[in-house]
Amino acid sequence: MAIAVSSLLLLASFFLVLSGAQSSVLLQQPHALPSFNLSYIQKLGSCSYNVVITTSCSSPSYTRDQISIAFGDAYGNQIYAPRLDDPSTRTFEGCSSDTFEITGPCAYQICYAYFYRSGPDGWKPDSVQIYGYNSKAVTFYYRTFIPGETWYGFNLCNSAASSSGQPKYRFFMYVVYGFLISAFLNVL
Structure with missing residues (x-):
């Protein structure tokens, strides 16, 4: 059960990152x-x-x-x-x-x-x-x-430089967050 919940949280954070990256392009x-x-x-x-x-x-x-x-x-x-x-x-x-x-x-x-x-x-x-x-x-x-x-x-010179690095960093943070939640749920 804990593995399923942590997998769902990880998957949800992945889609959150992807949707955030797409919306920044559409707002230009x-x-x-x-x-x-x-x-x-x-x-x-x-x-x-x-x-x-x-x-x-x-x-x-x-x-x-x-x-x-x-x-x-x-x-x-x-x-x-x-x-x-x-x-x-x-x-x-x-x-x-x-x-x-x-x-x-x-x-x-x-x-x-x-x-x-x-x-x-x-x-x-x-x-x-x-x-x-x-x-x-x-x-x-x-x-x-x-x-x-x-x-x-x-x-888009400044936003291109910052936005190209930002989603990767944000994605990495969500992955770390997902693993921490997963580890916490496995301990319980």
Whole structure:
């Protein structure tokens, strides 16, 4: 009986850890960053990035807005592309994906991405996927309209570092807790 109870407690703590790790990912939302500093861009090396931007089906059918992107890693390597838009080629049409090859300084794992939009039409990206030489592919899910005249997006650099280590540590603590309960119940 004691073994069954301790096994159930261990199993419950395992599912608690897993559900906590999943919810932290779902709570990430894009945000405005009015003081984004583009002058910090380093000029170290030259690497190529493939950036796939998917425009939401609830975005206007086309946009004349000027759209820029900046992304980078936790070490200050920033890649900036001013003016990805081109209305003559139907870039950023609703329900479409556009692929860009952007060259910039070599970065490690990409952990932030911001858009800047200027113009009267509005634009709603669904997601942006960034593929780089030194980093795994990363996807940021926007699913909201980009406000005008401000940098808007994600910075997961700090949360990525802390959240990648935290669930493992928390899982370890739950396992130790489960074994202590199990040992205590076996003594009874």
